Amino acid sequence: MLLKIKKFLSSDDVSLKVNEKLTIEDEEFLKETRLDKNILLTGEILKIDDSLTFSGKIEYLVKAQCARCLEEFDKKIETKFSAGLVQNEDMESDEIQMLVTDGMIRMDEIVKQLIYLSMPMKSLCRDDCKGICPNCGVNLNEEICQCESRLTDPRFDKLKDLLK
Template identity: 60%
Template sequence: MLIRLSKFLSSEQISLKINENFVIDDEVFLSKTHLHKNIVFSGEVFKVDESVVMNGKIEYTLADECARCLKPFDKTIETNFEAVLLQQLDETVEDESDEIRLKITDGCVDLEEIIKQMIYLSLPMKSLCKEDCKGICPNCGVNLNYEECKCENNLTDPRFDKLKDLLKD
């Protein structure tokens, strides 16, 4: 996932737009995250005073599962980051800020690590196949988005009748 910057760095240009399609070939990472291997990176690199700053956007798709009805579906997620690109990374200097720093090596910056980190950080905790997913009937296991269930476990539930009786007293 190398971005070649040597031309840009030696030019008079102030900014450079980037659009790249990357393929993640780390099988362990892919199976852990359920990610589809193709991701889209878009961003811009700016020269600011003495430094170079990158704004990046990562778009990825993962095979998710609805937390309510367990239906598998694909979810596309976007996440953004900003990083400072440096020719020299001084590891001995303690870094107090949480600024992201990436090293430029031979005019290139390798985005693999930062992309993986940003994906980890933005993975959804819980997803629904749709906002108003009706879920699965806990009684008969029917997917209530597609079928009506015959459990009638709503207001006619005998437990509710008991409750109504209790409330009456």
């Protein structure tokens, strides 16, 4: 995952739009994170005086499991970042840094970090997911089960007793 910016660096341009499809090759990482290997990197690199700033966004798909109905689904995640482009890493700095070597940025590590930071802990397949019936285990998004009418509520037991 190399982002080539050599031409931009030697030009008088102050801005470079980035729109790149990147592929993560690290099989281990893909397996661990259940990520789709194709990610999209968009944004803009700005030259301000002597410094370079990259404001961008990565988008990726991850296989998630719904916390309510336990179905698996593809979740699209976007995460924004702002990074300083540097020739030498400054360990003292608080900002995210991307190392530029020979007019190229090696994106692998930074992209993985951004993914780790943005992975959701808990996902829902949709905001109004009805989940599964705690009684019969039916996915209530797909089926209506009969439990609710049968489930006994203590308040109704009293009523039933009265009707006897």
